[in-house]
Amino acid sequence: xxxxxxxxxxxxxxxxxxxxxxEVAAFEKDISKDGKWESAWTLYQEAKASIEVEAExxxxxxxxxxYMASQEPKVRNMAPLVWLAAAVIxxxxxxxxxxxxxxxxxxxALYALHTENIQLSLGQRGTLDSELRFAKANALxxxxxxxxxxxxxxxxxxxxxFTRLDFARLHMGISYLQTEQNxxxxxxxxxxxxxxxxxxxxxxxxxxLALKQNKTIPAKLHLETLQTESKTYSTRAAELLDALE
Amino acid sequence: MTEADCxxxxxxxxxxxxxxADALFxxxxxxxxxxxxxxxxxxxxxxxxxxxxxxxxxKQVGAGDFNEKSKLSTYLQTIFFRRCVDQVRKxxxxxxxxxxxxxxxxxxRNAEEQAVNHDELKALKAYMQSLSENCRKILMxxxxxxYEDMDEIAKKLGLKNANTAGSLRHRCMKQLMTIxxxxxxxxx
Numbered sequence: 485x486x487x488x489x490x491x492x493x494x495x496x497x498x499x500x501x502x503x504x505x506x507e508v509a510a511f512e513k514d515i516s517k518d519g520k521w522e523s524a525w526t527l528y529q530e531a532k533a534s535i536e537v538e539a540e541x542x543x544x545x546x547x548x549x550x551y552m553a554s555q556e557p558k559v560r561n562m563a564p565l566v567w568l569a570a571a572v573i574x575x576x577x578x579x580x581x582x583x584x585x586x587x588x589x590x591x592x593a594l595y596a597l598h599t600e601n602i603q604l605s606l607g608q609r610g611t612l613d614s615e616l617r618f619a620k621a622n623a624l625x626x627x628x629x630x631x632x633x634x635x636x637x638x639x640x641x642x643x644x645x646f647t648r649l650d651f652a653r654l655h656m657g658i659s660y661l662q663t664e665q666n667x668x669x670x671x672x673x674x675x676x677x678x679x680x681x682x683x684x685x686x687x688x689x690x691x692x693l694a695l696k697q698n699k700t701i702p703a704k705l706h707l708e709t710l711q712t713e714s715k716t717y718s719t720r721a722a723e724l725l726d727a728l729e
Numbered sequence: 730m731t732e733a734d735c736x737x738x739x740x741x742x743x744x745x746x747x748x749x750a751d752a753l754f755x756x757x758x759x760x761x762x763x764x765x766x767x768x769x770x771x772x773x774x775x776x777x778x779x780x781x782x783x784x785x786x787x788k789q790v791g792a793g794d795f796n797e798k799s800k801l802s803t804y805l806q807t808i809f810f811r812r813c814v815d816q817v818r819k820x821x822x823x824x825x826x827x828x829x830x831x832x833x834x835x836x837x838r839n840a841e842e843q844a845v846n847h848d849e850l851k852a853l854k855a856y857m858q859s860l861s862e863n864c865r866k867i868l869m870x871x872x873x874x875x876y877e878d879m880d881e882i883a884k885k886l887g888l889k890n891a892n893t894a895g896s897l898r899h900r901c902m903k904q905l906m907t908i909x910x911x912x913x914x915x916x917x
Binding site for chain 1: 750751754758761771772773776777780781783784788850853854856857858865868869872873874899902903905906909910
């Protein structure tokens with residue numbers, strides 16, 4: 485053998501048993517007696533072991549993605565309904581807080597309507613600035629402008645006079661979720677207090693987030709808790725759990 | 730896919746082996762749910778046991794080490810049982826009776842061997858990670874999936890022709906061997 489390329493070709497032929505008898509004898513002599521090719525043979529075997537480890541990891545990862553996808557076809561089909569449910573919650577929350585009588589079509593119109601209402605109850609709710617920001621954030625959320633709502637919600641969280649922190653965290657989490665910022669969404673939902681009135685809303689979205697990321701096990705844990713503890717989400721959680729089985 | 734066809738394709742190598750491996754994986758997926766119930770494994774543990782089983786079968790059959798005296802499905806399920814027991818043993822303080830485990834070699838590492846050789850496995854993985862993506866792909870196609878036709882490899886990787894694929898294969902294999910050599914020299 486004179487070159488590494490030749491060695492590799494011969495090693496390949498040797499390991500696949502496609503060599504003739506004389507060639508086998510010559511090769512075995514080289515890899516047992518010749519220091520250089522003896523080391524090369526050891527390195528060749530190590531290289532093949534390394535390739536096998538990498539290839540198996542690669543295949544396992546691909547099969548895992550396929551398996552997880554195959555376990556959730558009903559969840560995928562239900563996704564539009566789940567997001568519709570989320571949108572309904574956002575709309576209902578806006579109605580409760582601003583008593584919306586009409587549905588403006590643009591964020592600016594919504595913002596204007598909310599500031600009009602807010603001035604009447606300023607004394608009860610907090611500073612004008614924080615209420616204006618809250619109104620603007622909700623207007624953006626209603627218009628599904630989630631990315632734009634995030635900095636406004638962050639300002640609210642940073643505002644020491646604003647008291648409805650968990651509500652802002654919930655909606656910030658939803659906005660992060662809608663804009664594919666999953667890690668930030670999880671952080672927001674996790675910050676909602678365990679005694680908060682929004683704890684089950686947060687848990688519901690954490691379950692959806694986990695499903696979105698194909699993390700079936702944490703999703704099921706959240707859904708099982710919701711099924712037993714939350715009147716609002718009990719039925720939907722049960723439906724999702726059935727779909728996941 | 731019949732068992733006979735599966736065995737033939739796994740032995741054939743190249744795209745046939747890849748397709749047969751995927752078909753085998755899909756055909757017996759129900760075993761994962763079985764492991765969840767019978768062995769009380771988590772979904773991740775059951776999936777690991779199952780995918781390791783399929784890989785072991787692909788390796789044994791591909792290397793011509795499956796003697797075909799038993800059915801492929803029986804062989805696969807026996808390996809799977811061992812893998813599940815391995816998973817249970819990993820997290821249990823009570824040893825599982827070895828007499829319960831059928832004696833059937835599958836050539837792959839069991840859980841204990843994997844634990845002991847964790848550092849070795851980590852090193853083996855790291856060597857490949859030092860290569861370019863194209864190098865990793867061509868080496869996996871040639872040496873794991875058994876693609877021998879350089880034309881086929883060239884088409885699969887979008888390379889110019891068989892000669893280009895052949896040169897790349899040599900270059901990448903030499904590169905990998907050099908990385909391993911340097912790493913071993915550093916350890917001494």
